[in-house]
Amino acid sequence: MDKKKIGIIFGGKSGEHEVSLLSAASVIRAIDKEKFELHYIGITRQGRWMEVPKILGRDIDGERDITADIIEKGSWEKAAKEFNPGELKGRIDFALPVMHGPYCEDGKIQGLFEMLDIPYGGCGVLASAVAMDKALSKKIFEMEGLPVCRYELLTRRDVKGSLDAAAQRIEKSLGYPCFVKPANMGSSVGVSKAADRQQLKEALNLALEYDKRIIVEEFIDCREIETAVLGNDSPQAAAVGEILPSAEFYDYNAKYCDGGASKLCIPADISEEAATRIREMALKAYMAIDGEGFARVDFFIDKKTGKIYLNEINTIPGFTKYSMFPLLWEAAGVKYGKTIERIVELGYERYYAENSGQTVL
Ligand SMILES: Nc1ncnc2c1ncn2[C@@H]1O[C@H](COP(=O)(O)OP(=O)(O)O)[C@@H](O)[C@H]1O
Numbered sequence: 001m002d003k004k005k006i007g008i009i010f011g012g013k014s015g016e017h018e019v020s021l022l023s024a025a026s027v028i029r030a031i032d033k034e035k036f037e038l039h040y041i042g043i044t045r046q047g048r049w050m051e052v053p054k055i056l057g058r059d060i061d062g063e064r065d066i067t068a069d070i071i072e073k074g075s076w077e078k079a080a081k082e083f084n085p086g087e088l089k090g091r092i093d094f095a096l097p098v099m100h101g102p103y104c105e106d107g108k109i110q111g112l113f114e115m116l117d118i119p120y121g122g123c124g125v126l127a128s129a130v131a132m133d134k135a136l137s138k139k140i141f142e143m144e145g146l147p148v149c150r151y152e153l154l155t156r157r158d159v160k161g162s163l164d165a166a167a168q169r170i171e172k173s174l175g176y177p178c179f180v181k182p183a184n185m186g187s188s189v190g191v192s193k194a195a196d197r198q199q200l201k202e203a204l205n206l207a208l209e210y211d212k213r214i215i216v217e218e219f220i221d222c223r224e225i226e227t228a229v230l231g232n233d234s235p236q237a238a239a240v241g242e243i244l245p246s247a248e249f250y251d252y253n254a255k256y257c258d259g260g261a262s263k264l265c266i267p268a269d270i271s272e273e274a275a276t277r278i279r280e281m282a283l284k285a286y287m288a289i290d291g292e293g294f295a296r297v298d299f300f301i302d303k304k305t306g307k308i309y310l311n312e313i314n315t316i317p318g319f320t321k322y323s324m325f326p327l328l329w330e331a332a333g334v335k336y337g338k339t340i341e342r343i344v345e346l347g348y349e350r351y352y353a354e355n356s357g358q359t360v361l
C-alpha cells in the first residue's frame with residue numbers, strides 16, 4: 001500500500017507562530033517516515049501557504065533532520081514555494097496542524113480541511129472554536145457543573161466606551177489582584193496580572209491588542225496541574241502533571257525562553273483522589289465541548305484550600321519532546337512517536353465515521 005501523505009501544517013498567522021515551529025520540528029523528527037510520506041506545509045505570519053520542497057524532506061544528515069532544523073530556526077520560508085491552499089487536497093492525504101492560537105487552533109483551519117474534504121488530526125470545528133474562547137468555554141464548563149474561577153467578560157466596546165467604567169466594574173466584582181487575558185489567545189500572550197486600577201487599565205489595553213473579547217479572572221494562588229486526553233467517542237486521560245513555573249506566573253518567557261528553569265513534575269505530587277478527580281473532570285470537559293482527537297486540559301489547585309478549578313482546554317497543546325502533552329502520555333506508557341500516530345488514526349476514524357455510507361438528501 002502507498003504511504004499516506006501527511007501534511008505537517010506549521011507556522012500560522014497567530015502570535016504563537018514561533019511556538020508552532022518548535023512543536024512542528026519535534027513532530028517531524030519523531031514521526032515514522034517509513035510509514036508516512038511527510039509534506040511540510042508552512043503558513044507565513046501574513047497567511048501565505050508554502051511547501052518546503054521534498055528534496056529537503058529527504059535531507060537527513062546522520063541524526064539530523066535538516067528540514068526540522070530549518071523549520072525550528074524559522075528559515076524555512078526561503079526554501080519554500082507558495083501555493084494556493086485550495087490545492088491542498090492534491091498534495092496531501094491527511095493534515096496534521098501543529099499550530100497554536102487564532103486561525104490555527106480555533107476551528108478556522110479545521111473548517112478549511114472540512115471544506116476541502118481532507119481528514120485531519122485533532123479537534124473539529126466546534127470543539128476548537130469553543131476551547132479557544134476562554135469565556136465561552138468557561139460558560140459551558142459552568143453549565144456542566146465543572147468548577148471554574150470567578151470571571152467577567154468585557155468586549156472592545158466596553159473597554160473603548162469607558163476604560164474607567166470597565167475597570168470599576170472589575171474592581172467591584174473581582175477585586176485585586178486579577179488576571180486579564182485576551183479571550184482567544186494562548187501561550188500567555190497578552191496575559192497580565194493586575195494589582196491596582198492603573199495596572200488593570202494597562203492590562204485591558206494590552207489584551208485588546210490581541211482580541212476584541214477580554215476575560216478577567218479572580219486571582220487564584222495556585223498549583224498548575226494538567227492532564228492529556230486522547231480519543232474520539234471513548235476518550236482517555238493520561239497521567240497528571242504539574243508545572244513549576246520559573247516566574248511569578250507561567251508567562252510567555254517562563255514557557256519558552258527561560259532555558260529550562262520552569263520544570264514539569266510527572267506525575268504531579270498530589271493525592272490519588274485528586275488525580276482521579278482531575279482525570280474525570282478533564283474527560284467531562286472534553287466531551288462537553290465535543291472534543292475529538294486530543295487535547296490538554298489544565299487545572300489550578302488553590303494552594304490554601306485545595307479547591308480544584310478547571311482553567312482551560314488546549315486543543316493543540318505544545319508538542320515538543322519536552323512538552324507536557326506527549327510527556328504525560330509517555331508516563332502512561334505511550335511513546336512520543338506513537339502518540340502522533342494515534343492522533344492520525346483518530347483523525348481517519350472520525351473522517352470515515354462521518355463520510356462512510358452517508359447519502360446527502
Ligand atoms: N485566574 C488566575 N489565577 C492565577 N494565575 C493565573 C490565572 N489565570 C492565569 N494564570 C496564570 O497565567 C498563565 C496563562 O494563563 P492561561 O489562562 O493558561 O492562558 P494561556 O492560554 O495563554 O495559557 C497560567 O498558566 C497561570 O500561570
Ligand SMILES: [Mg+2]
Pocket residue numbers: 187188298312
Ligand atoms: Mg494555559
